[in-house]
Amino acid sequence: MPENTFDIVSKIDLQEVSNAIQQAMKEVTTRFDLKDSKSSIAMEGKDAIVLHSADEYKLKAVNDILQQKLVKRGVTLKGLTYGAIEPPRAEQPNRKSPCSKELRSRRPVTS
Numbered sequence: 001m002p003e004n005t006f007d008i009v010s011k012i013d014l015q016e017v018s019n020a021i022q023q024a025m026k027e028v029t030t031r032f033d034l035k036d037s038k039s040s041i042a043m044e045g046k047d048a049i050v051l052h053s054a055d056e057y058k059l060k061a062v063n064d065i066l067q068q069k070l071v072k073r074g075v076t077l078k079g080l081t082y083g084a085i086e087p088p089r090a091e092q093p094n095r096k097s098p099c100s101k102e103l104r105s106r107r108p109v110t111s
Contacts, residue, residue: 012079014046020069021049027065034058041066049080056085 021041028034028041039053039062051066053059067077 012075016073016075020073024066024069028062
């Protein structure tokens with residue numbers, strides 16, 4: 001007798017993520033406390049979002065804005081994993097603290 005099985009697949013809609021990033025960047029450029037911080041949000045490939053900002057306080061504010069926009073667009077925050085905050089590099093004149101957020105589907109990781 002055959003058994004019925006099914007797989008649960010969770011996919012993140014990259015178009016919605018892109019739209020959320022654009023909306024978050026609009027808000028970052030218009031917010032008074034972030035105006036001259038040279039903050040940015042960029043998507044690297046299909047599996048990472050990188051945030052740049054002048055300091056950790058502003059980086060947290062940019063992260064909060066991005067999270068709000070993702071939730072509004074219906075993208076779950078459970079698909080995000082946070083990387084370490086990297087210190088600024090010597091060759092860059094402006095201080096940037098990227099925080100990587102990887103967008104991965106909810107599949108088991110094999111070692």
